[in-house]
Amino acid sequence: MLILKQYPLWENLTHQEYEQLEVSDNFKEIKEGEFVYFEAFLHNYIYFLKKGYIKLGYLDEKGNRMVKEVLGPGDFFGQVSLEKTNLQGEFAQAMKSSVSLCAFTLDHFNTLLFSRPEMAVRYSKLIGLRMKRFENRLVNILQKDVKTRALLFLKQLLKEARSPQQISENEVRIDNYLTHEEIAQLIGTSRQTVTSIFNELRDEGVCIYSRRKITFLKSGNKLLAEA
Numbered sequence: 001m002l003i004l005k006q007y008p009l010w011e012n013l014t015h016q017e018y019e020q021l022e023v024s025d026n027f028k029e030i031k032e033g034e035f036v037y038f039e040a041f042l043h044n045y046i047y048f049l050k051k052g053y054i055k056l057g058y059l060d061e062k063g064n065r066m067v068k069e070v071l072g073p074g075d076f077f078g079q080v081s082l083e084k085t086n087l088q089g090e091f092a093q094a095m096k097s098s099v100s101l102c103a104f105t106l107d108h109f110n111t112l113l114f115s116r117p118e119m120a121v122r123y124s125k126l127i128g129l130r131m132k133r134f135e136n137r138l139v140n141i142l143q144k145d146v147k148t149r150a151l152l153f154l155k156q157l158l159k160e161a162r163s164p165q166q167i168s169e170n171e172v173r174i175d176n177y178l179t180h181e182e183i184a185q186l187i188g189t190s191r192q193t194v195t196s197i198f199n200e201l202r203d204e205g206v207c208i209y210s211r212r213k214i215t216f217l218k219s220g221n222k223l224l225a226e227a
Contacts, residue, residue, distance in 0.1 A: 007073075009123060035091055036054065036099075037087075040091075043084070048101060049073050050100040054093065054095065054099060057185075058089045137186070147200070151201075171215050172215070172218065176209070180195050
């Protein structure tokens with residue numbers, strides 16, 4: 001089954017090239033809540049997500065787990081610089097459900113990119129897009145008020161929704177995999193503030209947050225129009 005070929009980095013591989021990667025030998029299943037790695041030091045792997053969501057984070061000075069990114073199917077993590085560097089206490093944890101991923105050693109993946117220059121170019125572009133996403137989020141934290149940051153974050157979630165959206169006459173639903181605390185960490189505010197903002201957005205007829213779904217109401221909703 002050509003699982004990875006549905007994602008941009010792998011989509012141009014021939015069937016023969018895909019089989020030569022021995023992808024099936026590199027797939028791993030991680031149960032919900034389990035760590036792919038924790039406080040990794042000189043970690044030797046890069047991972048590509050087939051199914052599920054991964055929470056990337058770190059421990060703060062008080063030992064609290066802080067979320068810095070949430071990744072979904074098609075994303076990648078681990079030693080994305082393709083060097084055996086210290087991941088600065090980073091952890092990667094399966095969230096909401098079990099996770100299916102493909103793991104390559106750096107030597108294996110570097111050899112793959114060296115033998116396929118067009119894939120190396122695509123990988124560089126994906127790295128650039130990812131860095132831009134991080135940069136945009138940092139700029140938003142520095143320059144935007146917290147409600148605007150929350151709206152921009154919801155807009156991005158809507159754009160990146162990878163599972164089929166549930167669309168009806170009056171609303172659009174997307175799967176939710178984030179708690180108020182996790183959203184707060186990602187947009188640089190407190191859990192209480194996020195709760196207040198979601199209450200405001202509900203009262204304004206923008207969206208309704210629940211543990212499993214975020215429902216965007218269609219009537220006059222700028223988020224739906226812009227996403």
